[in-house]
Amino acid sequence: MSLPKIVICGDIVWAHEELQEMLGSTTTIVNMDCQTRQDFLSNLSDSGKYSNVVGFYRHNSSADRIGIFDAELINALPPSCKWIAHNGAGYDQIDIAACKKRGIRVSNTPGAVDEGTATTALYLLLSSLRQFSIAERNLRSLKWKTGLIPAHDPSAMTLGILGMGGIGMHFATMANALPVKKILYYNRAPKKDAPAWAEYVSTMDELLERSDVLSVHCPLNEHTVGLVGEKQIRKLKKGSIIINTARGKVIDEAALIKALEDGHLYAAGLDVYPDEPNVNPRLMEFRNVTLLPHMGTETQESQRAMEVRALQNLKDYFQSGLGKDLVLEYRS
Known part of the structure; x- marks a missing residue:
């Protein structure tokens, strides 16, 4: 046989x-x-x-x-x-x-993939808050601190996690150790193993309205394409940050770019894009956007x-x- x-x-x-x-x-x-x-x-x-x-x-x-x-x-x-x-x-x-x-x-x-992707999100969080990617480019161009202004400490920020799966949970644990001010999460249902310091919110709107930083960790499917669109981005506070290590199509890229253009977003950190390996050249124009070439599992x-x-x-x-x-x- x-x-x-x-x-x-x-x-x-x-x-x-x-x-x-x-x-x-x-x-x-x-x-x-x-x-x-x-x-x-x-x-x-x-x-x-x-x-x-x-x-x-x-x-x-x-x-x-x-x-x-x-x-x-x-x-x-x-x-x-x-x-x-x-x-x-x-x-x-x-x-x-x-x-x-x-x-x-x-x-x-x-x-x-939890640790590799979560550490990528952590880097994007820190770089977006502290302008580290801008500072490195400055230094390599012999510009020292030209154009930099005082940034933000993680401890002043409320972090909102969209999708509290394994990666989201791992990232939340890392971010809590920094520490951040508060961690909120929105999921299909509360996580039974979520730590006490992570607060479940029952609607995505509440997550957006209360967060200073939104980190996206949900899978891409027919229900999540464009999940974070113009309406959702505008529910974030002015001066907020978006981080994406999930899939590029979960965020409406045009709406993200518009919010960066008009200053609604303070910064963004992206590891994923809608049309990889192609990256929208408009994103390259923003000094306050940290870009990585889908590095989440590159360990x-x-x-x-x-x-x-x-x-x-x-x-x-x-x-x-x-x-x-x-x-x-x-x-x-």
Whole structure:
């Protein structure tokens, strides 16, 4: 009897030994070597190298060759496919609705990215408050403190967290240690494990109206595209700060730029953008905006943990038929 087949779509960089230990003796591992989407789709046929596949390990790097796992690709998967183990906390590159129609489960890697992304948010918070990115550019240009004015201490700021998942919780803990003045959070429901110093607010409007700094940590889906738009940004106090380490499309970029132009926002710190790797050149014009090239999980520790967790999800499925880390849409 042949072993169930899994396909590695994208990079395994850190967890080669774990791949063999977890799945080498119980599955047939096939590395995707297609260079085009059409080649990949052709090999999903009955006679192709990816026929009868049961599970996929998916890394975003595969999108450079075969594109995202949209409805076209999902509908082309063989009936044998039951699980897609996505390497990443965000899973907007997979059409979850199409997967659900096909009876394919999708897992992600929550927890594995918490520290890396939270420390990125912490840097953006400090840089936005203290003008550190401006100061560094000044120094490198031999301008010393030219154009700098006294900034803000974290202890004077109320931090509002939009989305209190693992990353939001980790970031809240870091920010509380600075300390910040107060931490508020808005979530679909109060977090049972939230610390006493984090105050749950029942509406997004209250979060916006009371926050000096808004930090975005919610996933991107059909409900969160443009969640922070013109109306929401204007509910923030004049002189507020927005930080985004989630997904670029959660914020209406045009509304953000307008609020920076007219001074409603004091500063912004961005690690993500609507059309990555392209960045709106208008953002480059604002000295008070700290920009990073999606650095949230760019640590060896985070990337290794993500690979291992995605592989563990496949192993759990093959061992129990259940698996862990189902994405939010399967749990709602």
